Amino acid sequence: MAKIAIIGTGLIGTSLALALKRSSLRDLEVVGTDENRQARSGAEKRKAFDKVENRLFSVVDGADIVVLATPVLAMKEVMELIGPELAEGCVVTDVGSSKKVVLEWAEQHLPRTVDFVGGHPMAGKEESGPEAAEPDLFQSKTYCVVPSARASQQSVAEVTTMIEAIGGTPYFIGVEEHDSFVAAASHLPFLLSTALVGCTSKSANWEDIAQLASTGYRDITRLASGDAVMHRDICLTNSQPIVAWIDAFIRELYEIRNILEAEPHPDAEVVKGVFDQVADARARWLAGEATAKARMASRERQEMPGFAESMGEMFMGRKLLQAQKRMLGGMRDKEKDRR
Numbered sequence: 001m002a003k004i005a006i007i008g009t010g011l012i013g014t015s016l017a018l019a020l021k022r023s024s025l026r027d028l029e030v031v032g033t034d035e036n037r038q039a040r041s042g043a044e045k046r047k048a049f050d051k052v053e054n055r056l057f058s059v060v061d062g063a064d065i066v067v068l069a070t071p072v073l074a075m076k077e078v079m080e081l082i083g084p085e086l087a088e089g090c091v092v093t094d095v096g097s098s099k100k101v102v103l104e105w106a107e108q109h110l111p112r113t114v115d116f117v118g119g120h121p122m123a124g125k126e127e128s129g130p131e132a133a134e135p136d137l138f139q140s141k142t143y144c145v146v147p148s149a150r151a152s153q154q155s156v157a158e159v160t161t162m163i164e165a166i167g168g169t170p171y172f173i174g175v176e177e178h179d180s181f182v183a184a185a186s187h188l189p190f191l192l193s194t195a196l197v198g199c200t201s202k203s204a205n206w207e208d209i210a211q212l213a214s215t216g217y218r219d220i221t222r223l224a225s226g227d228a229v230m231h232r233d234i235c236l237t238n239s240q241p242i243v244a245w246i247d248a249f250i251r252e253l254y255e256i257r258n259i260l261e262a263e264p265h266p267d268a269e270v271v272k273g274v275f276d277q278v279a280d281a282r283a284r285w286l287a288g289e290a291t292a293k294a295r296m297a298s299r300e301r302q303e304m305p306g307f308a309e310s311m312g313e314m315f316m317g318r319k320l321l322q323a324q325k326r327m328l329g330g331m332r333d334k335e336k337d338r339r
């Protein structure tokens with residue numbers, strides 16, 4: 001039986017366990033742990049895991065795949081702790097929102113006998129913890145795959161097969177591109193949401209403004225309710241790309257500001273053009289037009305023979321290999337004893 005160990009039984013870790021349980025994968029044991037007692041008991045209540053343990057080492061013992069689903073900054077310490085405990089051939093992956101630092105920690109703290117394949121599901125919500133977990137959180141969602149330089153094709157295939165089993169779409173991307181593009185598509189939005197709530201709620205007239213704030217304000221500020229630890233860790237581990245996108249955003253907003261400030265006002269059609277252009281870009285994005293080319297490029301990058309193999313077959317392949325190694329070792333020992 002293959003064993004997947006999930007460290008961090010919060011929103012993403014428990015959603016992953018629920019999705020694996022509902023998947024077509026058989027002969028799979030999914031175990032979890034969390035340093036937070038409430039998160040452990042919450043995960044138990046959700047019946048997402050075969051076992052929820054309070055000891056990190058018991059969870060990773062004999063695991064074929066270890067998934068790090070803690071806040072990003074905690075991943076360094078977790079890697080340091082579990083590194084010496086991991087079985088040879090184990091594949092370690094993560095779900096963190098920043099990839100460069102996580103890949104660097106994996107290189108520094110994981111032994112050479114295991115492979116690291118970075119991951120990042122482009123799925124989530126502003127609530128955290130196991131109570132908010134959903135089995136279909138990853139359904140039809142892009143799931144970034146950023147393998148370390150040393151990761152074997154088989155390790156990458158194991159991770160991508162797990163992603164496909166939970167309904168996600170593996171998306172191969174370089175580490176620098178990942179960190180810059182998610183800064184634009186994910187990190188900038190929650191900072192804009194934060195800045196909007198900050199700027200309006202600090203106003204002396206906030207109580208009156210709040211009375212008028214309706215669905216538009218609610219929609220655009222949803223992300224400001226996200227988990228503060230998660231947002232803190234993202235900002236501290238992906239600051240440079242985020243700053244670059246904040247600057248780009250300020251330039252864009254400033255252009256709009258200048259149009260409004262100009263005296264006399266520019267032609268009404270020029271002002272309308274600003275909104276027409278972005279409405280068109282958003283409609284194309286919603287229709288999937290903007291993403292089709294990128295998906296094709298990702299597929300070319302993956303260069304993965306046997307990508308569609310079932311996880312069961314792959315685990316079986318590795319388990320057989322391990323059994324074969326053990327058998328050969330035993331035969332060698334017997335041979336020595338005979339001599």
Ligand code: NAP
Nearest residue numbers: 008010011012035036039071072074096097124125128129
């Ligand atoms: P979450 O619901 O807060 O779950 C994380 C859990 O990990 C918490 O229970 C936390 O406990 C626990 N934890 C912290 N340090 C730990 C350690 N050293 N060992 C074991 N457990 C530890 O957060 P989440 O939303 O699932 O996010 C998890 C990861 O997914 C983050 O890296 C985040 O960047 C990434 N991600 C999140 C989303 C999203 O929308 N939420 C989307 C994509 C990716 P405490 O609460 O006590 O700290």
